[in-house]
Amino acid sequence: MLRSVLxxxxxxxxxxxxxxxxxxxxxxxSRASLIVGAGLGIALSSVVAWYCPSPWLIGCGLLIxxxxxxxxxxxGLFKPGHADxxxxxxxxxxxxxxxxxxxxVGMETLLTILISGDLRLHVLTxxxxxxxxxxxxGRNTGRPVLALLQLHICAxxxxxxxFFDPSIPGMIVAIGNLLxxxxxxxxxxxxxxxxxxxxxxxxxxLRLAKVYEKLSKTDPLTGIDNRTTLKDNLDELLSQSxxxxxxxxxxxxxFKQINDTLGHGSGDVVLHTVAAxxxxxxxxxxxxxxxxxxxxxLVLPVTGGEEAVAIAEAVIKAINAPIDLGHxxxxxxxxxxxxxxxxxxxxDELLRHADVALYEAKAAGRRCVKLFDPEMERLLxxxxxxERDLKHALDNDEMAVYFQPVVCLETLRVKSFEALLxxxxxxxxxxxxxxxxxxxxxxxSIKPITEWVLKQSCIExxxxxxxxxxxxxxxxxxxxxxxxxxxxxxTLLTTGIPPRRLHLEITETALLADDPDIKxxxxxxxxxxxxLSLDDFGTGYSSLSHLCRYRFDTIKxxxxxxxxxxxQAESRAVxxxxxxxxxxxxxxxxxxxxxxxxxxxxxAEHGCGAGQGYYFARPMPADEVADYIDRAEREMARGAAPVxxxxxxxxxxxA
Numbered sequence: 119m120l121r122s123v124l125x126x127x128x129x130x131x132x133x134x135x136x137x138x139x140x141x142x143x144x145x146x147x148s149r150a151s152l153i154v155g156a157g158l159g160i161a162l163s164s165v166v167a168w169y170c171p172s173p174w175l176i177g178c179g180l181l182i183x184x185x186x187x188x189x190x191x192x193x194g195l196f197k198p199g200h201a202d203x204x205x206x207x208x209x210x211x212x213x214x215x216x217x218x219x220x221x222x223v224g225m226e227t228l229l230t231i232l233i234s235g236d237l238r239l240h241v242l243t244x245x246x247x248x249x250x251x252x253x254x255x256g257r258n259t260g261r262p263v264l265a266l267l268q269l270h271i272c273a274x275x276x277x278x279x280x281f282f283d284p285s286i287p288g289m290i291v292a293i294g295n296l297l298x299x300x301x302x303x304x305x306x307x308x309x310x311x312x313x314x315x316x317x318x319x320x321x322x323x324l325r326l327a328k329v330y331e332k333l334s335k336t337d338p339l340t341g342i343d344n345r346t347t348l349k350d351n352l353d354e355l356l357s358q359s360x361x362x363x364x365x366x367x368x369x370x371x372x373f374k375q376i377n378d379t380l381g382h383g384s385g386d387v388v389l390h391t392v393a394a395x396x397x398x399x400x401x402x403x404x405x406x407x408x409x410x411x412x413x414x415x416l417v418l419p420v421t422g423g424e425e426a427v428a429i430a431e432a433v434i435k436a437i438n439a440p441i442d443l444g445h446x447x448x449x450x451x452x453x454x455x456x457x458x459x460x461x462x463x464x465x466d467e468l469l470r471h472a473d474v475a476l477y478e479a480k481a482a483g484r485r486c487v488k489l490f491d492p493e494m495e496r497l498l499x500x501x502x503x504x505e506r507d508l509k510h511a512l513d514n515d516e517m518a519v520y521f522q523p524v525v526c527l528e529t530l531r532v533k534s535f536e537a538l539l540x541x542x543x544x545x546x547x548x549x550x551x552x553x554x555x556x557x558x559x560x561x562x563s564i565k566p567i568t569e570w571v572l573k574q575s576c577i578e579x580x581x582x583x584x585x586x587x588x589x590x591x592x593x594x595x596x597x598x599x600x601x602x603x604x605x606x607x608x609t610l611l612t613t614g615i616p617p618r619r620l621h622l623e624i625t626e627t628a629l630l631a632d633d634p635d636i637k638x639x640x641x642x643x644x645x646x647x648x649x650l651s652l653d654d655f656g657t658g659y660s661s662l663s664h665l666c667r668y669r670f671d672t673i674k675x676x677x678x679x680x681x682x683x684x685x686q687a688e689s690r691a692v693x694x695x696x697x698x699x700x701x702x703x704x705x706x707x708x709x710x711x712x713x714x715x716x717x718x719x720x721x722a723e724h725g726c727g728a729g730q731g732y733y734f735a736r737p738m739p740a741d742e743v744a745d746y747i748d749r750a751e752r753e754m755a756r757g758a759a760p761v762x763x764x765x766x767x768x769x770x771x772x773a
Contacts, residue, residue, distance in 0.1 A: 149193050151257055155250060156186030159219065162246045163226055170234040178229060182222045189215040213264055216254065220268040223250050228275035232282055244291075247272050248298060255306045262310040266303055273299050337408040339386055340393035348407030352417050352465040355405075361419040363459040364426040367472035368433060371451045371484045373412035384443050388450055395436045399429070415472070423458055423489055430454040430487045438485065453479040457490040474498050505557050507543065512570055517541050519574045520737035523746065524589070524708060524730045527722040530754050532747060534587035534621060536730065537575040538737045539567070559595045568596050569605055576613035576620065578740045582747065589621035589651065597624060598635045603642035610646070617647030623674070625653045640668050651708070655696060665703060673700050675726070677711025683720055690720075697725040 163179035192211050227247040230239050251273035258265040273295060280292035335347040343351065355363050370392065377385035389412065396406045396414060404418025416433070420426045433454060440447040455476025457468050471490040477498060479488040488494075511517050521535035541549045558564040572590050579588035596602050610617055622643060643650065651672035652665070665673075675696055682689040693709075700707045709721040712731030721729060738746060 149190075151253070152193060153190055155253055156190055156219070159183075159223055159246065159250065160186050162242060166226065166230055166234070166239050166243060169236060169239055170230065172229070172233045174229050174233060175226070178222060178226045182219065182226060185215060185219045185222060189219060213261075216258065216264060216268055217271070220250065220254055220272040223247050224272045224275035228279050231276075231279035244276050247276055248295065251299070252302055255302050256309075262307055265306045265310070269299060269302055269306070273302075337393075340390050340408050342393050342397065343405055343407035345407060345409050348405060348409075348415055348417060349465055349469070351405045352468065355417060355419065356459060356463070356465060356468075359419045361421060363468070364416075364418060364420040364429070365457045365468050365472040366416040366418075366426065366430050366433065366454055367409075367456075367469070367476045368414050368416070368430075368437075368452045368454045369476055369480060370412035370437070371453060371480075373450070376448055376450070380443070380446075380448070384448070387443055388441055388448065391441045392437055392450065392452075395439075396433065399432055399436055415469070420458070423456070426456050426458060427487055427489060430456055434485050434487065451485045453482075453484065454487045455479050455490065456487065471495070501553075501557055504549065504554055505561050505563075508541075508554055508558055508561070508563050511541055511543075512566065514544075516543065517567075517570070518739065519571055519578070520739055521575075521578070521588075521743050522730060522737040523735050523750070524728050525734050527709075527718070527726055527729050532586060532750050533728060534589055535579070535582075535743065536589040536623070537571055537591070539571055540737075555593070559593055562595075564593045564595050565599065568593060569609075572606070572609050573613065574740075576609055576615045578743065579619060580613055580615050582743065584619075586747075587619040587621050587649070588615075589623050591623045591625070591653065594625065597639055598633050600635055600638060600642075602639050603646060606643060606648065607646055610648075618649065621649040621651055621672070623651040623653040624670075637668070644669055665699070665705075670705060672706045672708055674708045674710055674730075675721075677731070680709055680711045680717055680721065680731075683717055693721065693726075694724055701725060 160179075160183045163175075163182045167176045167179040192215060224247055227243040230243040234240070251269045254268040254272065255265045258268060277292040277295045277299075280288035280295075335344060336342065337344045352363070352365070370388070373385065373388065376388060389408070392414065393406065393408065396416065400406055400416055400418060404416055407415050407417075409415050416429075418429070420429070434452050437450055437452045440449055453476060455472045455474065455478065457471035457475060459468055474494050475488045475490040478494050479486040482488065518540045520538045520540050522538060523532045524534045524536060525531065526533045539551055539555075541551070541554055543549050555564070558567055568590075575588045575590050579586070582588075592602070606620070606622070610620065624640075640650065649671040650669065651674055652668075652670045653674045654676045655673045673696060675693060679689045679692050683693065697707050706727045707725065708728040708730060709717075709726045710730050712718050712721065712729045712733045714733060717731075718729060718733055735746060
């Protein structure tokens with residue numbers, strides 16, 4: 119047991135040093151026992167010299183007195199801090215004094231027995247040597263070699279003296295003294311083992327406590343502060359700083375993609391590298407913490423918002439540099455939300471503001487910086503409320519599908535209706551789809567909503583003339599779901615509507631991801647026989663490649679081009695180019711946003727096959743569609759455009 123303890127102790131330099139310092143402090147801490155031992159040694163040697171004034175005994179007594187006094191003085195000079203800085207020097211001082219004093223006490227005993235015939239002095243010196251030997255061994259248990267050396271050089275001379283004038287009582291004393299030495303030595307070693315184990319255990323607990331304390335305050339992967347430590351540092355900085363305090367909350371863009379495709383090891387390298395770069399920017403000016411996942415928070419004093427934004431931009435620039443993973447390099451970017459302290463603001467509130475700003479930054483796109491504004495929090499709380507209410511909107515029958523006609527510009531007949539989702543909130547009233555559709559997409563509520571709209575639209579369309587179709591918009595989220603074709607097929611079967619009468623509209627931005635799941639879904643939908651329309655054409659970034667990669671039947675020109683067709687030559691040029699491209703690809707072109715006769719004449723003149731907009735009709739409830747169709751037929755018979763006035767607010771497309 120002792121050997122294993124000693125081996126583990128000697129293998130750990132830090133622990134060995136700590137134990138050594140602790141034992142040295144313990145030796146010098148017990149001053150009273152040393153003063154008593156030195157005083158008794160001086161007193162007894164003086165008594166012996168008085169009764170037996172031999173030069174040898176007088177000289178030995180003087181040396182005992184000198185060494186004893188020097189030891190007491192050295193103890194007075196020792197300070198606890200000396201053990202940490204000069205442990206080995208003070209060990210030499212202590213050992214020299216201890217060995218010298220023990221040797222002189224043993225020599226005093228030997229000389230007294232050999233020179234003096236006074237039995238009283240023999241007993242006195244024997245008592246002095248054996249008593250001091252036991253005391254020294256006990257006192258120096260933490261140094262077993264020193265303790266055993268003192269024991270032998272102090273007590274063994276008594277046994278040696280007995281052999282100079284052998285006698286039965288003398289031999290008994292000699293043997294008894296040897297047994298006494300052996301027993302004291304055994305006790306010393308056993309005590310040393312216990313003391314050493316106790317010291318090591320104590321030091322190990324102290325070290326583990328420091329390790330656990332460090333782990334509780336730092337992030338184990340990056341080595342920077344964790345959430346708890348940063349909050350403490352933030353509160354301290356808020357209470358002490360003479361400047362405003364900025365909190366920069368950053369989130370790595372598309373980190374999950376790196377983690378999932380390249381493995382967690384590569385993700386860890388990215389996080390460690392980002393942490394190092396952040397420390398390089400902030401230095402000792404502020405504090406950095408990892409808040410879990412790929413989120414980091416920086417806290418530092420600033421003069422104002424401009425400086426905070428400049429630091430955030432420097433952070434983004436530093437993070438954006440390629441990261442070497444060994445086998446490849448990856449590019450990483452970040453979005454940053456910033457909050458600034460005001461009088462009386464608390465740390466938790468400042469962190470919440472930065473988190474809100476980060477939410478806005480991520481919504482605005484990659485490599486974006488947003489400074490907190492109270493309006494952000496109001497909108498966030500509003501969106502959270504919408505998110506909660508949206509989960510029950512369908513069950514509470516709060517949603518409805520409205521329909522807006524798409525008119526053939528050659529015959530002015532209604533050829534289809536586009537389904538537009540409305541949500542009438544019981545308290546907030548009409549909630550625009552532009553508000554709740556993005557929330558539905560991010561909270562995974564869009565799939566049941568799309569399924570409901572698709573079914574309701576087909577149920578209504580079955581009741582229309584057989585040559586009229588219904589168009590339903592498909593969200594980018596649903597478009598990457600491989601179960602969508604199955605959902606569409608089930609809807610066609612349950613409602614009985616022919617596939618040719620169902621048009622599915624895809625926004626051009628939904629195709630930017632170039633996802634293989636999207637290609638699979640679009641091909642499967644075409645296989646069902648439904649028509650595909652590319653909505654908002656011209657507003658994306660790779661329109662021509664989309665037309666080449668996917669098989670669409672219709673292109674819908676975005677309403678933004680038609681709104682400026684009378685005043686901007688650029689809009690007219692875009693419309694003409696789209697029509698020419700569609701004609702060459704044998705695609706139908708639908709112009710959205712027709713509100714005036716001039717706009718209608720222009721798009722009809724330049725080859726648009728169909729149009730949609732307020733000029734023909736506003737979106738209408740399902741129960742008004744039949745009346746609209748009848749009126750439109752009558753208007754067409756009279757040669758007039760099928761205009762209908764409907765004061766219902768305009769809806770937007772269900773995504």
